[in-house]
Amino acid sequence: MRELLGIGQSAKRLKRQMPLKNSAAKFLLEVYNIVEEQETENVQESSLWLSNKRSKRSMRGSNFLTELDVMEIAKCNTIITFPSKPFSTATNGDFNIVFATNRVSNDLQLVHSVLRIYQQPNDDKITQNPSKQPATVYVYQETLDQTFKILSSINTTIAYKGWLEFDITGTLNKWLKQKSEHYLDLKIGVNIRRENGTKKDELQISAQDLGLIMPYSDEDFQPFIIAYFNGPELLQKIQKLRTKRNIPMKRNIPVALPSNWKSAMCKRHDFVIDFEDLNMGEWIIAPKRYEAYFCAGECSFPLNMQTDATNHAIVQNLMNIKRPSLPKPCCTPVILSSIKILHYDINENAVLTKFANSIVKGCGCN
Numbered sequence: 001m002r003e004l005l006g007i008g009q010s011a012k013r014l015k016r017q018m019p020l021k022n023s024a025a026k027f028l029l030e031v032y033n034i035v036e037e038q039e040t041e042n043v044q045e046s047s048l049w050l051s052n053k054r055s056k057r058s059m060r061g062s063n064f065l066t067e068l069d070v071m072e073i074a075k076c077n078t079i080i081t082f083p084s085k086p087f088s089t090a091t092n093g094d095f096n097i098v099f100a101t102n103r104v105s106n107d108l109q110l111v112h113s114v115l116r117i118y119q120q121p122n123d124d125k126i127t128q129n130p131s132k133q134p135a136t137v138y139v140y141q142e143t144l145d146q147t148f149k150i151l152s153s154i155n156t157t158i159a160y161k162g163w164l165e166f167d168i169t170g171t172l173n174k175w176l177k178q179k180s181e182h183y184l185d186l187k188i189g190v191n192i193r194r195e196n197g198t199k200k201d202e203l204q205i206s207a208q209d210l211g212l213i214m215p216y217s218d219e220d221f222q223p224f225i226i227a228y229f230n231g232p233e234l235l236q237k238i239q240k241l242r243t244k245r246n247i248p249m250k251r252n253i254p255v256a257l258p259s260n261w262k263s264a265m266c267k268r269h270d271f272v273i274d275f276e277d278l279n280m281g282e283w284i285i286a287p288k289r290y291e292a293y294f295c296a297g298e299c300s301f302p303l304n305m306q307t308d309a310t311n312h313a314i315v316q317n318l319m320n321i322k323r324p325s326l327p328k329p330c331c332t333p334v335i336l337s338s339i340k341i342l343h344y345d346i347n348e349n350a351v352l353t354k355f356a357n358s359i360v361k362g363c364g365c366n
Contacts, residue, residue: 024081024224025350077354082225084215093206095188108229118221122211266297266331285342295363299329309365335362
Protein backbone atom coordinates (compact mmCIF):
# COMPACT_ATOMS: atom_id res chain seq x y z
CA MET A 1 0.00 0.00 0.00
CA ARG A 2 2.90 2.34 0.75
CA GLU A 3 4.26 1.99 -2.77
CA LEU A 4 0.79 2.44 -4.26
CA LEU A 5 0.76 5.89 -2.65
CA GLY A 6 4.29 6.67 -3.87
CA ILE A 7 5.85 6.40 -0.42
CA GLY A 8 7.96 3.29 -0.93
CA GLN A 9 8.93 0.56 1.51
CA SER A 10 12.38 2.07 2.07
CA ALA A 11 11.12 5.56 2.87
CA LYS A 12 12.20 6.87 6.26
CA ARG A 13 9.62 6.57 8.99
CA LEU A 14 8.24 9.87 10.24
CA LYS A 15 8.73 10.39 13.96
CA ARG A 16 5.33 12.05 14.04
CA GLN A 17 2.92 13.38 11.50
CA MET A 18 3.95 16.79 10.21
CA PRO A 19 1.51 19.62 10.96
CA LEU A 20 -0.30 21.23 8.03
CA LYS A 21 1.52 24.52 8.43
CA ASN A 22 2.09 25.88 4.93
CA SER A 23 -0.35 27.11 2.30
CA ALA A 24 0.47 24.21 -0.07
CA ALA A 25 -0.67 21.50 2.35
CA LYS A 26 -3.65 23.56 3.54
CA PHE A 27 -4.82 23.98 -0.07
CA LEU A 28 -5.02 20.21 -0.54
CA LEU A 29 -6.74 19.77 2.81
CA GLU A 30 -9.37 22.29 1.67
CA VAL A 31 -9.72 20.43 -1.65
CA TYR A 32 -10.19 17.16 0.24
CA ASN A 33 -12.81 18.65 2.58
CA ILE A 34 -14.76 20.30 -0.23
CA VAL A 35 -14.83 17.13 -2.36
CA GLU A 36 -15.98 15.13 0.66
CA GLU A 37 -18.69 17.68 1.47
CA GLN A 38 -19.80 17.77 -2.15
CA GLU A 39 -20.19 13.99 -2.33
CA THR A 40 -21.89 13.84 1.07
CA GLU A 41 -24.41 16.49 0.09
CA ASN A 42 -24.76 14.85 -3.35
CA VAL A 43 -24.74 18.15 -5.23
CA GLN A 44 -23.41 19.07 -8.63
CA GLU A 45 -20.52 21.48 -9.08
CA SER A 46 -21.89 24.99 -9.12
CA SER A 47 -20.58 28.48 -8.51
CA LEU A 48 -23.30 29.11 -5.92
CA TRP A 49 -22.44 25.99 -3.92
CA LEU A 50 -18.72 26.76 -4.06
CA SER A 51 -19.22 30.38 -3.04
CA ASN A 52 -21.30 29.30 -0.04
CA LYS A 53 -18.53 26.97 1.09
CA ARG A 54 -15.86 29.57 0.36
CA SER A 55 -17.57 32.19 2.56
CA LYS A 56 -16.81 30.01 5.58
CA ARG A 57 -13.12 29.75 4.64
CA SER A 58 -12.02 33.29 3.79
CA MET A 59 -9.02 33.33 6.10
CA ARG A 60 -6.55 32.53 3.32
CA GLY A 61 -8.20 34.63 0.64
CA SER A 62 -11.51 34.48 -1.18
CA ASN A 63 -9.93 32.82 -4.21
CA PHE A 64 -7.93 30.19 -2.32
CA LEU A 65 -10.02 27.52 -4.08
CA THR A 66 -11.57 28.60 -7.38
CA GLU A 67 -14.13 27.11 -9.78
CA LEU A 68 -11.27 26.37 -12.20
CA ASP A 69 -9.61 24.33 -9.43
CA VAL A 70 -12.80 22.29 -9.00
CA MET A 71 -12.87 21.58 -12.74
CA GLU A 72 -9.21 20.50 -12.77
CA ILE A 73 -9.77 18.27 -9.73
CA ALA A 74 -12.54 16.41 -11.58
CA LYS A 75 -10.25 15.69 -14.56
CA CYS A 76 -7.28 14.17 -12.71
CA ASN A 77 -6.62 11.46 -10.12
CA THR A 78 -3.52 12.86 -8.40
CA ILE A 79 -2.73 16.36 -7.12
CA ILE A 80 0.67 17.31 -5.69
CA THR A 81 1.48 20.64 -4.06
CA PHE A 82 5.05 21.90 -3.85
CA PRO A 83 5.70 24.50 -1.13
CA SER A 84 8.35 27.15 -1.69
CA LYS A 85 11.61 26.58 0.17
CA PRO A 86 12.54 28.95 3.03
CA PHE A 87 15.92 29.77 1.48
CA SER A 88 14.27 31.58 -1.43
CA THR A 89 15.72 35.09 -1.77
CA ALA A 90 15.11 38.57 -3.17
CA THR A 91 17.59 40.03 -5.67
CA ASN A 92 17.38 43.61 -6.95
CA GLY A 93 13.76 43.75 -5.84
CA ASP A 94 12.74 40.53 -7.67
CA PHE A 95 11.80 37.36 -5.84
CA ASN A 96 13.82 34.21 -6.39
CA ILE A 97 11.56 31.30 -5.40
CA VAL A 98 12.84 27.74 -5.09
CA PHE A 99 10.85 24.49 -5.25
CA ALA A 100 11.80 20.83 -4.79
CA THR A 101 9.94 19.18 -7.66
CA ASN A 102 12.22 16.19 -8.18
CA ARG A 103 11.36 12.56 -7.44
CA VAL A 104 7.88 12.68 -8.94
CA SER A 105 6.79 9.19 -10.00
CA ASN A 106 7.49 8.30 -13.64
CA ASP A 107 3.97 6.92 -14.16
CA LEU A 108 2.33 10.30 -13.51
CA GLN A 109 1.45 12.46 -16.51
CA LEU A 110 1.21 16.19 -15.89
CA VAL A 111 -2.14 17.68 -16.96
CA HIS A 112 -1.96 21.22 -15.62
CA SER A 113 0.18 23.22 -13.22
CA VAL A 114 -0.02 26.68 -11.67
CA LEU A 115 2.17 28.82 -9.44
CA ARG A 116 0.34 30.76 -6.75
CA ILE A 117 1.60 33.93 -5.08
CA TYR A 118 -0.39 35.98 -2.59
CA GLN A 119 -0.68 39.75 -2.97
CA GLN A 120 -1.34 41.82 0.15
CA PRO A 121 -1.70 45.57 -0.64
CA ASN A 122 1.24 47.52 0.73
CA ASP A 123 -0.33 50.60 2.34
CA ASP A 124 2.99 52.43 2.45
CA LYS A 125 3.34 52.21 -1.34
CA ILE A 126 -0.26 52.80 -2.46
CA THR A 127 -0.89 56.01 -4.39
CA GLN A 128 -3.97 58.22 -4.29
CA ASN A 129 -5.80 56.15 -6.97
CA PRO A 130 -4.58 52.61 -6.25
CA SER A 131 -7.43 50.79 -8.00
CA LYS A 132 -6.61 52.57 -11.27
CA GLN A 133 -2.88 51.94 -11.19
CA PRO A 134 -2.23 48.69 -13.08
CA ALA A 135 0.73 46.40 -12.57
CA THR A 136 2.11 43.35 -14.33
CA VAL A 137 3.65 40.47 -12.41
CA TYR A 138 5.74 38.09 -14.48
CA VAL A 139 7.51 34.80 -13.83
CA TYR A 140 10.84 34.34 -15.56
CA GLN A 141 14.03 32.30 -15.57
CA GLU A 142 17.59 33.34 -16.23
CA THR A 143 19.13 31.37 -19.09
CA LEU A 144 22.72 30.20 -19.41
CA ASP A 145 23.61 33.19 -21.61
CA GLN A 146 22.29 35.50 -18.85
CA THR A 147 19.16 36.53 -20.75
CA PHE A 148 15.68 36.41 -19.27
CA LYS A 149 12.92 34.11 -20.48
CA ILE A 150 9.40 35.12 -19.40
CA LEU A 151 7.35 32.01 -18.57
CA SER A 152 4.03 33.55 -17.55
CA SER A 153 2.53 36.88 -16.56
CA ILE A 154 -0.66 38.34 -15.11
CA ASN A 155 -2.16 41.82 -14.83
CA THR A 156 -3.23 43.16 -11.44
CA THR A 157 -3.52 46.49 -9.61
CA ILE A 158 -1.48 47.67 -6.67
CA ALA A 159 -4.65 47.60 -4.51
CA TYR A 160 -5.57 43.98 -5.33
CA LYS A 161 -5.75 41.49 -2.46
CA GLY A 162 -5.77 37.76 -3.13
CA TRP A 163 -3.94 34.93 -4.87
CA LEU A 164 -2.26 35.50 -8.24
CA GLU A 165 -2.12 32.40 -10.44
CA PHE A 166 0.42 31.72 -13.17
CA ASP A 167 0.21 28.86 -15.69
CA ILE A 168 3.56 27.03 -15.62
CA THR A 169 2.43 23.73 -17.12
CA GLY A 170 5.02 23.75 -19.89
CA THR A 171 7.85 24.77 -17.57
CA LEU A 172 7.13 22.13 -14.93
CA ASN A 173 6.55 19.41 -17.54
CA LYS A 174 9.93 20.13 -19.13
CA TRP A 175 11.60 20.19 -15.73
CA LEU A 176 10.10 16.85 -14.67
CA LYS A 177 11.21 15.18 -17.90
CA GLN A 178 14.79 16.31 -17.29
CA LYS A 179 14.85 14.30 -14.04
CA SER A 180 17.03 16.98 -12.54
CA GLU A 181 18.18 16.63 -8.93
CA HIS A 182 18.38 20.42 -8.67
CA TYR A 183 15.67 22.71 -7.38
CA LEU A 184 13.26 24.46 -9.73
CA ASP A 185 14.24 28.13 -9.59
CA LEU A 186 11.68 30.79 -10.60
CA LYS A 187 12.08 34.56 -10.50
CA ILE A 188 9.25 37.07 -9.98
CA GLY A 189 9.39 40.62 -11.36
CA VAL A 190 6.91 43.52 -11.25
CA ASN A 191 6.25 46.49 -13.54
CA ILE A 192 3.68 49.24 -12.87
CA ARG A 193 2.23 51.50 -15.53
CA ARG A 194 1.95 55.22 -14.83
CA GLU A 195 0.29 58.05 -16.68
CA ASN A 196 1.85 61.52 -16.67
CA GLY A 197 -0.65 63.61 -18.62
CA THR A 198 -0.66 62.16 -22.11
CA LYS A 199 2.49 60.17 -21.50
CA LYS A 200 2.46 56.55 -20.33
CA ASP A 201 5.52 54.75 -19.04
CA GLU A 202 6.42 51.59 -17.15
CA LEU A 203 8.41 51.47 -13.95
CA GLN A 204 9.99 48.41 -12.40
CA ILE A 205 9.32 48.10 -8.68
CA SER A 206 10.23 45.45 -6.14
CA ALA A 207 7.87 42.52 -5.63
CA GLN A 208 7.70 43.41 -1.96
CA ASP A 209 6.53 46.96 -2.73
CA LEU A 210 3.56 45.47 -4.62
CA GLY A 211 2.77 43.42 -1.53
CA LEU A 212 3.74 39.97 -2.79
CA ILE A 213 4.30 37.59 0.13
CA MET A 214 7.79 36.12 0.38
CA PRO A 215 8.33 32.37 0.98
CA TYR A 216 9.77 32.94 4.46
CA SER A 217 6.90 35.21 5.54
CA ASP A 218 3.40 34.22 6.69
CA GLU A 219 3.02 30.43 6.25
CA ASP A 220 -0.66 30.75 5.33
CA PHE A 221 0.31 32.81 2.27
CA GLN A 222 3.57 31.23 1.11
CA PRO A 223 3.99 30.76 -2.67
CA PHE A 224 3.32 27.22 -3.84
CA ILE A 225 2.86 25.12 -6.98
CA ILE A 226 -0.22 23.01 -7.69
CA ALA A 227 0.35 20.15 -10.13
CA TYR A 228 -2.54 18.08 -11.51
CA PHE A 229 -1.59 14.61 -12.75
CA ASN A 230 -3.21 11.52 -14.22
CA GLY A 231 -1.69 8.19 -13.32
CA PRO A 232 -2.45 4.47 -13.63
CA GLU A 233 -5.43 2.95 -11.86
CA LEU A 234 -4.96 0.91 -8.69
CA LEU A 235 -5.07 -2.47 -10.47
CA GLN A 236 -2.34 -1.38 -12.89
CA LYS A 237 -0.16 -0.25 -9.98
CA ILE A 238 -0.58 -3.58 -8.19
CA GLN A 239 0.29 -5.54 -11.34
CA LYS A 240 3.37 -3.39 -11.85
CA LEU A 241 4.53 -4.06 -8.30
CA ARG A 242 4.00 -7.80 -8.68
CA THR A 243 6.23 -7.90 -11.74
CA LYS A 244 9.01 -6.21 -9.77
CA ARG A 245 9.02 -8.66 -6.84
CA ASN A 246 6.84 -10.82 -4.66
CA ILE A 247 4.85 -8.63 -2.30
CA PRO A 248 5.69 -9.75 1.28
CA MET A 249 2.86 -11.04 3.44
CA LYS A 250 2.08 -8.98 6.50
CA ARG A 251 0.94 -10.21 9.90
CA ASN A 252 -2.70 -11.20 10.18
CA ILE A 253 -4.93 -8.36 11.35
CA PRO A 254 -8.08 -9.55 13.15
CA VAL A 255 -11.27 -8.33 11.48
CA ALA A 256 -14.65 -8.53 13.21
CA LEU A 257 -17.07 -10.25 10.81
CA PRO A 258 -20.69 -11.33 11.34
CA SER A 259 -20.96 -15.04 12.17
CA ASN A 260 -23.41 -15.76 9.34
CA TRP A 261 -21.71 -13.77 6.58
CA LYS A 262 -21.23 -16.89 4.42
CA SER A 263 -24.67 -18.44 4.85
CA ALA A 264 -26.81 -15.30 4.65
CA MET A 265 -28.21 -14.01 1.36
CA CYS A 266 -25.89 -11.91 -0.77
CA LYS A 267 -25.49 -8.46 0.77
CA ARG A 268 -22.97 -5.81 1.80
CA HIS A 269 -21.00 -6.26 5.03
CA ASP A 270 -18.96 -3.82 7.10
CA PHE A 271 -15.19 -3.79 6.54
CA VAL A 272 -13.01 -0.97 7.87
CA ILE A 273 -9.57 -0.09 6.50
CA ASP A 274 -7.42 1.47 9.24
CA PHE A 275 -4.11 2.91 8.04
CA GLU A 276 -2.59 2.49 11.51
CA ASP A 277 -2.95 -1.29 11.04
CA LEU A 278 -0.92 -0.93 7.83
CA ASN A 279 1.82 1.07 9.62
CA MET A 280 0.98 4.09 7.50
CA GLY A 281 -0.71 6.33 10.06
CA GLU A 282 2.07 8.91 10.08
CA TRP A 283 1.92 9.32 6.29
CA ILE A 284 -1.85 9.63 5.95
CA ILE A 285 -3.45 13.02 6.58
CA ALA A 286 -7.06 12.01 5.81
CA PRO A 287 -8.95 9.80 6.13
CA LYS A 288 -7.29 7.92 8.99
CA ARG A 289 -9.72 5.06 8.38
CA TYR A 290 -12.60 4.40 6.01
CA GLU A 291 -15.43 1.93 5.45
CA ALA A 292 -14.59 -0.14 2.35
CA TYR A 293 -17.28 -2.86 2.83
CA PHE A 294 -17.29 -6.26 1.13
CA CYS A 295 -19.86 -8.52 -0.53
CA ALA A 296 -20.64 -12.00 0.75
CA GLY A 297 -23.50 -14.43 1.05
CA GLU A 298 -25.48 -17.05 -0.83
CA CYS A 299 -26.91 -16.62 -4.32
CA SER A 300 -29.42 -19.46 -3.91
CA PHE A 301 -32.73 -20.03 -5.66
CA PRO A 302 -34.96 -18.10 -5.74
CA LEU A 303 -33.06 -14.85 -6.20
CA ASN A 304 -35.01 -11.88 -4.88
CA MET A 305 -34.85 -8.21 -5.82
CA GLN A 306 -32.43 -7.45 -2.97
CA THR A 307 -29.71 -9.55 -4.56
CA ASP A 308 -29.69 -7.30 -7.67
CA ALA A 309 -29.12 -10.39 -9.81
CA THR A 310 -28.36 -10.22 -13.52
CA ASN A 311 -30.39 -12.20 -16.04
CA HIS A 312 -27.36 -14.41 -16.53
CA ALA A 313 -27.20 -15.12 -12.79
CA ILE A 314 -30.92 -16.02 -12.68
CA VAL A 315 -30.54 -18.51 -15.55
CA GLN A 316 -27.34 -19.92 -14.06
CA ASN A 317 -29.14 -20.41 -10.75
CA LEU A 318 -31.97 -22.30 -12.45
CA MET A 319 -29.47 -24.50 -14.29
CA ASN A 320 -27.69 -25.23 -11.00
CA ILE A 321 -30.85 -26.97 -9.79
CA LYS A 322 -30.79 -29.26 -12.86
CA ARG A 323 -27.01 -29.62 -12.94
CA PRO A 324 -25.48 -29.29 -9.43
CA SER A 325 -21.99 -29.49 -10.91
CA LEU A 326 -22.57 -26.04 -12.38
CA PRO A 327 -21.47 -23.44 -9.80
CA LYS A 328 -23.95 -20.96 -8.36
CA PRO A 329 -23.64 -17.25 -9.15
CA CYS A 330 -21.21 -15.30 -6.99
CA CYS A 331 -21.94 -12.41 -4.65
CA THR A 332 -19.87 -9.49 -5.96
CA PRO A 333 -19.85 -5.68 -5.90
CA VAL A 334 -22.13 -4.12 -8.53
CA ILE A 335 -21.83 -0.47 -7.48
CA LEU A 336 -18.52 1.05 -6.39
CA SER A 337 -17.29 4.55 -5.60
CA SER A 338 -13.86 6.15 -5.39
CA ILE A 339 -11.76 6.96 -2.34
CA LYS A 340 -9.66 10.10 -1.95
CA ILE A 341 -6.52 9.77 0.19
CA LEU A 342 -4.60 12.84 1.35
CA HIS A 343 -1.06 11.87 2.27
CA TYR A 344 2.61 12.84 2.23
CA ASP A 345 5.08 11.55 -0.35
CA ILE A 346 8.76 10.75 0.16
CA ASN A 347 9.60 14.45 -0.28
CA GLU A 348 7.08 15.32 2.45
CA ASN A 349 4.90 17.12 -0.11
CA ALA A 350 1.14 16.91 0.36
CA VAL A 351 -0.50 14.66 -2.25
CA LEU A 352 -4.18 13.94 -2.93
CA THR A 353 -4.72 10.63 -4.74
CA LYS A 354 -8.05 9.37 -6.02
CA PHE A 355 -8.57 5.61 -6.45
CA ALA A 356 -11.63 4.63 -8.46
CA ASN A 357 -13.87 1.65 -7.56
CA SER A 358 -12.56 1.32 -4.00
CA ILE A 359 -15.70 1.47 -1.82
CA VAL A 360 -18.58 -0.99 -2.23
CA LYS A 361 -21.94 0.73 -2.52
CA GLY A 362 -24.04 -2.23 -3.60
CA CYS A 363 -23.78 -6.01 -3.99
CA GLY A 364 -25.44 -8.43 -6.38
CA CYS A 365 -25.36 -11.94 -7.76
CA ASN A 366 -23.37 -12.33 -10.97
